[in-house]
Amino acid sequence: MTQSPWQPISPSKPVRPAKEPLNRERIVDTALRVMVDQGYEAVSMRKIAQELHTGPASLYAHVANKKELDQLLVDRAAQAMNLPSPPDPERWQEQLKEAMREMLRAMRTMPGVARAAIGAVPLGEAALRTTECLLGILKAGGLPDQAVAWAVDLIPLYVTAVAFEENVQRADEWSPEDIERFLDGLRSYFASLPADRFPLTMALAGPLTAGAAGDDRFEFGIAVITAGLASLAELH
């Protein structure tokens, strides 16, 4: 601001940048940024408030509590999901697998969101959209209505549990090298067990520790679930 030479010099005042008003979207945006940058455990009302240059109490005019903030994060993840559509009866099983891959992909772009999601009933508008897509795919597969309805509970439960597990390991800051070292230790541990106590565990130490760093385990899981649903579809 240009100071008029005709105005008395006012007492010096620190120039405070005009502060953008708080709103729910900015709070959720900031929470998401903190979660991605520093992990789910770093997301606190104080940390979000600090990033927004305000006090923690200010947030409560826009969100009821921390749990509601969690739910808003979950809906952000759901917004990032683009499930296959329209449903195709000819390739519903492949669409189902693609849907699960897409759900995990979206959760991986917001590591830690599975911690907020697990155990919650997803009711956000975006979450309902994913539910609607899943229902379409499962209906296209010819499953009975009750099976369809319960499958849309099972599928996100599994995918969220996988994302949760991945995030716990990431939170412990396991690099691929750490994971490999952990698995080496696990192999040694298994090798040291009394052979007569855990014969199968010892015999399968290799396969038990395989595929931790890749997507093979997840692909196996989605194949099992899809095959299971397909076999139930065949019964009707």
Next chain:
Amino acid sequence: MTQSPWQPISPSKPVRPAKEPLNRERIVDTALRVMVDQGYEAVSMRKIAQELHTGPASLYAHVANKKELDQLLVDRAAQAMNLPSPPDPERWQEQLKEAMREMLRAMRTMPGVARAAIGAVPLGEAALRTTECLLGILKAGGLPDQAVAWAVDLIPLYVTAVAFEENVQRADEWSPEDIERFLDGLRSYFASLPADRFPLTMALAGPLTAGAAGDDRFEFGIAVITAGLASLAELH
């Protein structure tokens, strides 16, 4: 100690009951009792210490930290699991279902333990015993080794996620009446949605909200997983 008649009578001292020394088992016992009585979120180092008439710092001579305490709780749950044995190739699928039911049953006797278990690699001795049993059942089913190994990751993941979800709902102190009310509200909510936005969700509102209070959803899930594994077994 017998007081010598030649000693002056000492000033009166509050009689402190002899305190049982702390050990890991007592700490875990107490944590478990707090968790069952008051829920997982009530389990804190201070609360456990208070129950044991000591200070929170005392616990750290016996457990490394809260996370290790969690793992000890998980192993307690594993100790309570009695999986079907020996494996029977003639009825391996039924045994697998029984194993999953038994795992959920054991977790239900320690509500909240799924919160500690989810995301963790179970390495306790009791957990290894359940792994060994599962491996036996899956081998009896004729699955290839890699599938067997990944299935023993998938199965506890699913069961733990179910137990976690149940406990979150229980922690919110949902009585069966609350659940029914919630489902009524969900049905109304679904009914109020634009019909053209979520047609399948609306059409399936009944099945979507059915079976929440019972075991039907869980039975469906274990049927899907078992059928999926069986169909993979048939491919080999």
Next chain:
DNA sequence: TCGAGCATAGAACAGTGTTCGTCAACGAAC
């Protein structure tokens, strides 16, 4: 008897979610 080792436990540190009470800004009404 003495010193080492270990467990105990209060105090302190650095944080958490949430509520209370006060203040300022703003819009409506007069």
Next chain:
DNA sequence: GTTCGTTGACGAACACTGTTCTATGCTCGA
């Protein structure tokens, strides 16, 4: 232009958390 009510902002406070530091007491072996 003034007054009043509403709303959001936000520091202070409350009640709690996990964990470490440090002093103390007990036990046991030399």
